[in-house]
Amino acid sequence: MKYTKLSKEQFEELNEEFAVFLAAQSIDVKEWTKIKAEKPELADKEMEVFSDFVWEKVLSKAGYLEHFSADSLNLFKCGEEAIHRIVVKVNKEGVNLLESKDFEWLLDNSKDPRIEYLKGKKGYSQERNMEIFDLIQKGSVVSDGKLFEAIHSMISAQSN
Structure with a gap:
């Protein structure tokens, strides 16, 4: 297995996609129920292959990540x-960027010397997707990139 197996909740959320995945292998609901009961190791292997397929698709589309502390x-x-x-480090006593008021302070005071x-x-x-997966495993989340691009523009404008 290349990545990690999806959680039970993730499989439930992707049940239609998983059904299509199984159907592509000529496995219907009846057959899947039989496989799970009689060959749990095969069922587990199918779930691992599907998990890798889903991760690969998500990681390939990931353009931006964010990690807040x-x-x-x-x-x-x-x-x-x-x-x-881009790393943004705040050297101000008592600031917790995980709290919205402090994050707002950062946005409002972006030129503060601290x-x-x-x-x-x-x-x-x-491999690209493995590095992105590693960052996600360490707490990063896929984002739309607006914060990256805004801070990148601000930094670029300051250095010109």
């Missing part, structure tokens, strides 16, 4: 050949 933001733009990263902006770019050291 109490005092910093890690924003990623996942290109085909490289990943771009806020550091770092940016970088690196090529993937392993």
Whole structure:
């Protein structure tokens, strides 16, 4: 298995897609019930293959990731050949970016000298989707990229 097996809740949410996946292998509901009862290891293998299929599809479409902690933001733009990263570090006592009021403070005070902006770019050291999956496993979430692009524009404007 390349990634992790989907949770029971994720399988329930994707039950129609899983049914199509099984149907493509000529496995109907009756056959699937029989496989689960008589060959649980085969059923588990089918679920693993489907999980990898779903992960691959999600990861291939992932363009941006975000990871929030109490005092910093890690924003990623996942290109085909490289990943771009912006780190926003707040060096202000008592700020918790996980709370909306403090996150609003950051947005309203983006030029405060207690806020550091770092940016970088690196090529993937392993397969692109595996690196993105690793970041998700460490707490990042797929995003629409608006925050990355806004901060990137702000940093670029400040350096010009």
